[in-house]
Amino acid sequence: MKFFLDTANVEEIKKADDWGLLDGVTTNPTLIAKTGRPFLEVAKEIIEILGPERPVSLEVVATDYEGMVRQARELAKLGPNVAVKIPMTPDGIKAVKTLSAEGIKTNVTLVFSPSQALLAAKAGATYVSPFVGRLDDISMEGMKLIEEIVTIYRNYDFETEIIVASVRHPEHVRMSALLGADIATIPFATMEKLFKHPLTDIGLERFLKDWNSLPEDFKPDFLK
Ligand code: E4P
DSSP: OEEEEEOOOHHHHHHHHHTTOOOEEEOOHHHHHHHTSOHHHHHHHHHHHHTTTSOEEEEOOOOSHHHHHHHHHHHHTTOTTEEEEEESSHHHHHHHHHHHHTTOEEEEEEEOSHHHHHHHHHTTOSEEEEBHHHHHHTTOOHHHHHHHHHHHHHHHTOOOEEEEBSOOSHHHHHHHHHHTOSEEEEOHHHHHHHTOOHHHHHHHHHHHHHHHTSOGGGSOGGGO
């Protein structure tokens, strides 16, 4: 299972990269706006950090077919690792079909139902992004959507990869892994929480306390 970071914050990206756990980055217009920086400056920095292999999702802001295709072609020129985020609309799906035929990677975003995910796969999308947290917010079962998309894609051997998006807590990540989702795109704060367990902290403290109770000459130099 791949871990993407759901952020446009370069410092967060560098930290997650330093952990050696970063397989890609997803952004959206809200996350870009949060940085308070010019779009191209931020996008180019992220693309460079990720290198040629790991994907960076950048979103179009046009809503008509021609506009989306035009913007997607420009975004794709920014780097070989750019996946263009296209909203789940009829024009969007038509644009995905055109862009897939041109070899441009796409990520269909704002997906909230299994049938929308089916359309994205049929159009040849590289990625589909079902938003689990926003479904949970309106008392619907976000992870049920993932379960159904996984089943549908397996039934027909679709190659579109499932990015679990709108992740809010470690439980979403655990359930994504159990269900066999390809990717979870995770906010930085949630990624940090994945490391945490109170028993790990208590256990480590006790091990070190017991070790320190040993006489100094019982310890080899390299363990002092
Ligand atoms: C997906 O790629 C989106 O950037 C993101 O996951 C949206 O999450 P939110 O519901 O927390 O805004």
